[in-house]
Amino acid sequence: MANSEPDFSRKKPRQARARLTIDTILEATARILAEEGGEKLTTNHLAERSGYSIGTIYQYFENREAVVISLIERQREVVEGEIDALLEARRDDPWDEQVRGIVRLLHEAFARHGGSDPRLVRALVAFSLDRGLPEPSDRFVQAIIDVWRQAAGEGAPAMDEAEVFTLGRAVSEVLRRAALQSSPLLGTRALEEAIVRLVLGFLGQPGAAQAGA
Amino acid sequence: MANSEPDFSRKKPRQARARLTIDTILEATARILAEEGGEKLTTNHLAERSGYSIGTIYQYFENREAVVISLIERQREVVEGEIDALLEARRDDPWDEQVRGIVRLLHEAFARHGGSDPRLVRALVAFSLDRGLPEPSDRFVQAIIDVWRQAAGEGAPAMDEAEVFTLGRAVSEVLRRAALQSSPLLGTRALEEAIVRLVLGFLGQPGAAQAGA
Amino acid sequence: MANSEPDFSRKKPRQARARLTIDTILEATARILAEEGGEKLTTNHLAERSGYSIGTIYQYFENREAVVISLIERQREVVEGEIDALLEARRDDPWDEQVRGIVRLLHEAFARHGGSDPRLVRALVAFSLDRGLPEPSDRFVQAIIDVWRQAAGEGAPAMDEAEVFTLGRAVSEVLRRAALQSSPLLGTRALEEAIVRLVLGFLGQPGAAQAGA
Amino acid sequence: MANSEPDFSRKKPRQARARLTIDTILEATARILAEEGGEKLTTNHLAERSGYSIGTIYQYFENREAVVISLIERQREVVEGEIDALLEARRDDPWDEQVRGIVRLLHEAFARHGGSDPRLVRALVAFSLDRGLPEPSDRFVQAIIDVWRQAAGEGAPAMDEAEVFTLGRAVSEVLRRAALQSSPLLGTRALEEAIVRLVLGFLGQPGAAQAGA
DNA sequence: GATGAATGAGCCTTCATTCAT
């Protein structure tokens, strides 16, 4: 025990320090993207704004691209974590209320980031597109569908791939566009209502069993 | 009268030549974007692939960016023209059939371009995002709404801004994502059905008057 | 006689036209130099501002440099012509008055051009320097010395090369600098007096015979 | 105490290295200007001749122009330093001897640089003219005037702006022209005498108090 | 671990000049 402590404490600070460095660099990256745009994200400039030297950046990231990818992954983790936690809390509401809740959560998440850092969102999306990076998983669509099927009972027809794709993309892309454009609609009750209407209309439409009937 | 012809023909060839040059350059641009990706669109490479010298490119475009913008505008014009023409032809179908028709047209347009040049679409979208360029006008949403309101009669409630935005974005972004990802769903009947379901569900949902009632 | 006329008139218009073209081009050159600076004197820009095409410019001038050299020569001719004419008119004044007159003429010439087109003067001088072009001949120094020697009589000691150089350069460079800097002194009585004092002091100094003594 | 040394030496080498790099680049710049002319001063060529890469040049100079400006400033500092030192040493000579001394110093300075690097002088002057850079301060004129006034006593009339300008320009421009033209007069006793005559004649002329009277 | 001087491929762009019409 006494032995493991020193090793641990000797390592911990190092790891903690490394993590701090990485965090600082990623934060500087986000700041540049948000405030100055993707074109200003040069390694030299990143070194300057992060307070670390170029050499240090290359100590932690293989190349410039790796920094951006790392940032994207981190953003994704944060958003997914938020969604999971929020879904957890609403487990007992009636199904359409739960759907509304899910939409609201997503909406709020986008409103939070999109409202403050449209350029960051824009830069990251553009980057993802350009490299063909995968999009954040649509965990929330599955949640909506799960909620709906549970209410509809066993008899509800399965949704095919095209329907899942359509529902998922429709919701997330509407929000994303609003964020990208810094639309004044983002964060309003009206937008939330419209998206809820889109989802409920889709689920309640012929071709899908009437849920809760 | 016969005398004015020579003057005319002396100018005509020049303009025709210029137009040919511009077209060739834009085609080479599209080819590079589609086949090699946005990073390979350097002025030198474009000169090489277009068959013209760098100097010639700069005779017709102010800078590299202007070439891409020009290409985007041209693509937009083509797509909008197609949509207009197609809308014209379906004027007399029943309203939900017309909606289905509009969706199909859009779907086909995306399937055509997206299917063959996903990288081109990707590159152009990424470029548009990065510069904050305006999106192609959503003429088709208005068409859908017009068709629906005509069927619903005078009593149909007006759609608010959020609803128009949501419906328009949902349809176009679902298709765009499918094209960007080169999804195998693109062009399938299943995807078309799912989108139609999305639209009809939205229009038939409480909050909107029941059309055709 | 009747025969030569047609030939003449056929040639005259051509030559006149050519001269007009050349004049127009040179004027445009001077205008660019004066208004936009030497860096803007590109063949394309010159074509644009002169109203002639690039091809036409190359019809009359071997290359871009030749245009500037031609302009410099023309300027020199104009200035020298003015000086000669002015010297002619003062032939009978007393010698120190003649010296004053010569200085005033030079001063006025510089004030006229330098005051209005300091950038043109600057550009032409810089160009001359850069290519090592010869400076406008110092005809006026010789005039001053001639006037002085005539008054001093045969006994006046000859001026050596260094003295001629010094006197000539001193006068012309003081004026040129004033023009180049757009000095507010240029054109003032005070500057004229100071230069006259410089010249008379030089001529009246030991080492030179006292003129008119 | 001994401990502080390492920190110091860790920084020192860096600065020393940077200074060496800058010096080398400036020397290469002067060499190119002197040997090949201003047109050959391209960034690529400078990199080649300095032995550093293009990137290194841009690490220390904002752009090509900044290199030349830096060189001009350095030259100016050197010349002004020489003049100051030389003035200091002659403080006790009689006034006209002091004037002669000052002229000689200037003359020697020009003869030294101008004689060896006429193209360098030419290039730097042309550059200065083109950008409208300020001329090296005329510290020496003030020195001449100070010496003269001290000898003339309190009663000596003040020199007006035009007189100071004329005297200063006359001396420096005569020398500069000689350097620019690589005149064989440069460095000769005859030229020195002629300039001294110019100065003394100016100072002794009516309109200025007779010095030493 | 951290540093930052040095690198250099390669980018975008300019502009004098040619030549077919």
Add this chain to the structure above:
DNA sequence: AATGAATGAAGGCTCATTCAT
């Protein structure tokens, strides 16, 4: 005589990356 589309060498400069300290 006049045109101007086309050319392409060459220039200034950026920036991701390396490596000796």
